[in-house]
Amino acid sequence: MKTNYFQVKFPSLPENISLSRVIVASFAAQLDFTLNELEEIRVAVSEAVSNCIIHGYPENREGEISLELTIDNGILDIVVVDYGRGIADLDLAKTPAYSTDPERMGLGLVFMESFMDEMILESEPGKGTRVVMRKKPERGKGHGGNRE
C-alpha cells in the first residue's frame, strides 16, 4: 500500500471537533481497522483536538490547530498540534484524573494513551503542544508490516 497523508489546519472552534473525527475515521478506514478500533481512534483524536481548544487556547482565544494523518507501511500516525499555552509539567498532565480545569475529568491524555499503541506528548510553555499517536490494525499485527 502506498504512503498516504492528510494535512489539515483549522481554527480552534468547538464545532470543528466533530469534523476532525469524521476526517480521521474516513482516512483510517483505508487500513483494516475494526469498527471498535476506529471508535478508539475517534475518541483519541476528539480528546487531542478538544485539549487544543480548551487548554491550548483558553478562554475562547482563537488559534490554529494542525491535524496531520499519515499511513505508512500499514501504520496510522496522527499528529495534533496547537501553538498556544503549552504544558509546564508533562508527567503531571498525564496523571489520571489530573486536570487544571475543575469542571473536567482529567481523562483525555489517559484515553489517548490507552486507545492508541503509542502516544508521545511534547510541549513548550507559551509556544504550544504536540501530541503524536500511532496505531496499527490488530488484524495486521504479527503478519509483518505491509499487506500488499
Next chain:
Amino acid sequence: MKTNYFQVKFPSLPENISLSRVIVASFAAQLDFTLNELEEIRVAVSEAVSNCIIHGYPENREGEISLELTIDNGILDIVVVDYGRGIADLDLAKTPAYSTDPERMGLGLVFMESFMDEMILESEPGKGTRVVMRKKPERGKGHGGNRE
C-alpha cells in the same frame, strides 16, 4: 456566525477523492444547505479533485492537492489547487464535452459551473491550476448575508 475554515493537503491518489467529498460535505453542513445543495457541492469538489489527479498530474505522477474551505458571512468558498501540468486554453477547457482525454466526457468543469454559484478557473501551463468555487444556501438568499 464566525468565520471558519479547513485547509487540507493530500497526495493525488484516487482513493482520496471520496475523503475530500466527506470533508466538504461535513464542513458545508455548518451552513443551512439543503441535501440537494450538499449533493451538488460534493459533485463539484469531486470533479475538481479528480481533474487535479487525471489532468494535473497525468500518468499517475504523484503531486500534492490543496483543498481550502472557508465559511464567511454565510457563504461557502472552495479553492482546489494542483501544482501540475496546467491548462493552456481556459475557454476551450470549459467548453461542454471538451476533453483532452478520449475516455472522458468533458463535463467536469460544466458541472462545477452549473452546481456552484460562481466558478473561476486559473492556470499557468507547467505551474498548476486553481479552481475557486462559491455557493450560498438557497434558503439564506434574499435574507441578507449573515443569519446570526
Next chain:
Amino acid sequence: MTIDLTRAGCILVVKVQGELDLSTSPVFRDKIETELARDENIRHLVLDLKDVSFIDSSGLGAVLGRFKSISQRGGKLVGVEVPLHLEKLFALSGLLKIMIICPTVEDALNTL
C-alpha cells in the same frame, strides 16, 4: 445533538441523540439544569442513551456533572439502553461505579 425531556412522576427522563462532546455538552448540561432549577419536585434522572453515537471525556464529564446535581437532591442517576462503546468508556472513567445501568426506561422507572 438533540435532547428530549419527559416527566414520569418525580423522574426526569432525558433522551439524547447524536454526539456528546465539547461542542454539544453545554447544551446537554443547560437543558437539564434549567429543568432541574424550574422544578424542585424532580428527584431522579434517567438518561436514555440509545441514540448517542459518540462520547468522549467532555461528554462523560457532562454526565458526571448531572450525577452531582441529582445527588445533591438525594436522587439517583440511571443510564438506559447504553450502547456497548459508551459502556466501555463509562467503565474506564469510573462512571459505572456511581450510576445505575438499566436495560430500558421501563426497567428504570420500576427500579427507582
Next chain:
Amino acid sequence: MTIDLTRAGCILVVKVQGELDLSTSPVFRDKIETELARDENIRHLVLDLKDVSFIDSSGLGAVLGRFKSISQRGGKLVGVEVPLHLEKLFALSGLLKIMIICPTVEDALNTL
C-alpha cells in the same frame, strides 16, 4: 463500491452499491467487460442503481462506456431503480437520451 453480476437469459444484470467515481469506475468497467468478453451470448445490460450513493462525471463516463460496448453487440442499456440525484446527472450529461430507464429489474426484463 461492490458489483454483483447475475444472468437472466441473454441479459446481464449488474447491481452496483456505493460510490461511482474515478477511484471505483475502473472496477465497474473491468468486471462488466470481463463478463462480456467471457460470454458472447450476453445481449443487453441492466444496471440496478438503487444503492449508488454517489456519481460524478467519471462514473457517468463509465456508464457511457458500457453503453458503447453493449451497442456494438446490438444490445440495449437499461437503468433501473435510479435514485433522483443520479437521474438528474444522467439528464445533464445526455445519458438519458441513450439509455432506457425502468422502475425495477422485472420491468426491464419484461421490456427487453
